[in-house]
Amino acid sequence: MLDPMNNWTNMSYNEIYRGLRYLKIKKRQTRPNLQSTISELVTEDGCKVYLVGTVHFSRESVRDVQQIIQQVQPDAVVIELCQDRKLLLTLDEQTLLNEAKECDLYKMQKAMNQFGVMPALWLMVFLKLSAYVTEQLGIAPGGEFRKAFREAQKIPFCNIYFGDRPIFITLNRCAATLSFWKLVKMFLGVLCLNSQSVPVGKEIMEQIKQKGMLEQTIKTATEEFPEFHRIFISERDVYLTHSLKQAARPIVLPQISQSDPQQVIPSVVVGVVGIGHVAGIKKNWNRQLNIQELMRVPNPSLPTRILRFVFGVTLYGLKIFFYYKIAQTLIWLFD
Structure with a gap:
């Protein structure tokens, strides 16, 4: 058992681990209030x-x-x-x-x-x-x-x-x-x-x-x-x-000692x-x-592949149209 008054520097990792887990289990409710x-x-x-x-x-x-x-x-x-x-x-x-x-x-x-x-x-x-x-x-x-x-x-x-x-x-x-x-x-x-x-x-x-x-x-x-x-x-x-x-x-x-x-x-x-x-x-x-x-x-599925193709073509077309409108505006501004 882990004694809070003990000097932890003198304790091994396994002793600390088991002690903290013991305290955790002790705090655990075995019959919790279940909603x-x-x-x-x-x-x-x-x-x-x-x-x-x-x-x-x-x-x-x-x-x-x-x-x-x-x-x-x-x-x-x-x-x-x-x-x-x-x-x-x-x-x-x-x-x-x-x-x-x-x-x-x-x-x-x-x-x-x-x-x-x-x-x-x-x-x-x-x-x-x-x-x-x-x-x-x-x-x-x-x-x-x-x-x-x-x-x-x-x-x-x-x-x-x-x-x-x-x-x-x-x-x-x-x-x-x-x-x-x-x-x-x-x-x-x-x-x-x-x-x-x-x-x-x-x-x-x-x-x-x-x-x-x-x-x-x-x-x-x-x-x-x-x-x-x-x-x-x-x-x-x-x-x-x-x-x-x-x-x-x-x-x-973990075992505190090999004999445990x-x-x-x-x-x-x-x-x-x-x-x-x-x-x-x-x-x-x-x-x-x-x-x-x-x-x-x-x-x-086939509809998915068709939709993917149509969407890709549409998106590509929108990009071309967008760049076309930008180019058209620039030509108008500097003409």
Whole structure:
């Protein structure tokens, strides 16, 4: 045991490590107060995962995340972000509010250069949705992830994992699977949001956390866009489950002396995911998972290739027209 009165300079690393971990476990609540949106999952090794289902624009979800992390003092926190979106954790709320509201041609072109035409269109759809809800509620998305990141940093020996599939792969799989006309239908529907009086009140956002309303919303989305649901929800359910299981592994404590027996303790993990993924993670929890197929980027569909060609020709034509008008103006000025 680590005695705070001891001189740490006379202690080995293993002694300090085991002592701090002991104090952490002593502070951990074995029977935490679980909100209705938090589920407890257990691995075959006895490791526990506290799965928090959140609404991305909900302050209540931020409080749920903070409370469960403080109560269970986890060894790892897994968040529903990928490495490409980790910048979301470091930006302040006001910057995120401004970013969500500003979706201009420059950002569109930058996204197309990075991801491709069709994935960039999908990305613009989500940015538009995010900007709309942000404007309605005045809350930047991802607050629960930022809170999880900050709380995890306060806990000794707590690792932070990005548990989501890379967004580049998700967008490309979506672009290669969905038909062009379904993309246009959804894209136009999102573009019309600002012209419709569709309030997104805080009460509605909190109601989404209720199981009945959530299941009905998912059912409607599945019937309308089954391919979208498979790629953005079902496949990521499997990937997130895999990430949670990878994080929830027994911890091997270091030996203070060679004569000490090797001790292994079950780990405690907190997973922070959108509430729409909770049911799928539970369903996949006890299954053998293979994520290799989920990481494959299929060849783009024919409509995608046609759209990419048309867009490229159009963009090239617009550039030529732009340079022509500049040249025409210069000739007029100096003639």
